[in-house]
Amino acid sequence: MSLRDPVPMNTANVRALAALPPEAWRNGGGVTRTLAAHANAWRVSVAEVERDGPYSRFAGMTRVSFVLRGAGVVLHEGALEVSLTPNEAVEYTGDAAWNARLVGGPVTVLNVMSAAQKYRVAVRALGAGARVAAGDVALVLVLDGTCDISGGSAEHTRLASGEYATFAxxxxxxxxxxxxxGARIVLVTLSPVAST
Incomplete structure (x- = not known):
């Protein structure tokens, strides 16, 4: 799958998650919705994983996954094992040919892929206010409740349940x-790593 460029974002780019077209996995194990992407540098998506099976390999990419719904996923490749658990950001390589085993049924997972060693990626659930630094890429996803965004190029934006906004x-x-x-909000940030 190629990574798509987002619309230039001088203002908040607000979209509804439900309006995004699902992209079926080749193995039939689930669907993915791409929230935002930039060339071959990074991509943020939400996957509905419906059954055990292989994960797509993305050579040269670092992956960070955050389970939004369900009990989790265990990934295996040879002797390697990675456990994806609810509300915890887990970083792992896109170079491996991972096989997934669901823990207790289907899951919904937010995935961030970025060019290896080009970004520091953070994914977290917000219980209080947070600040995103100038120069970073940010994506805010509201699962329940509402969220206020201000500063930067956002002026003042309020997101409702099921909406997200990207700032690049x-x-x-x-x-x-x-x-x-009680709002459930997930904040994704990608901070460019300075080249030496």
Whole structure:
């Protein structure tokens, strides 16, 4: 699968997760929805994994997965094993030919792929306000409740449940905060690694 360029983002690019077309896996084990991507540098997607089976190999990419729904996934490749558990960001290589075993049934997983050693990737659930540094790429996904975003190129944006926004050209810091009690919000940041 090729990575698509996002629309240039001088303002908040707000979209509904449900409006994204599903891309069926070749092995029939699930579907993926691409939230945002940039050339061959990075991609953020949400996968519905419905049964055990192989994961696609992405040579030269670092993967970070964050289980949004379900009990988790265990990945195997030879002697290597990686456990993906709910609400925990797990980093692993895209070079391996992973086989997935579901833990207790289907899962929904947010996946971030980035060119190896080009970005520091962070994925976290927000319980309070957070700041995104200028120069970073940010994606905010609201699973439940509402979220306020301000600063940067966002002016002031409120996201509702099932919506997300991407910010790729931040000239100043961005502020992200829950707007309702008990809101479930996931923040993805990609920070470019300075070349030496």
């Amino acid at each position: 050209n931040l000239r100043e810091p961005l502020r992200v905060a829950p707007a309702t009690r």
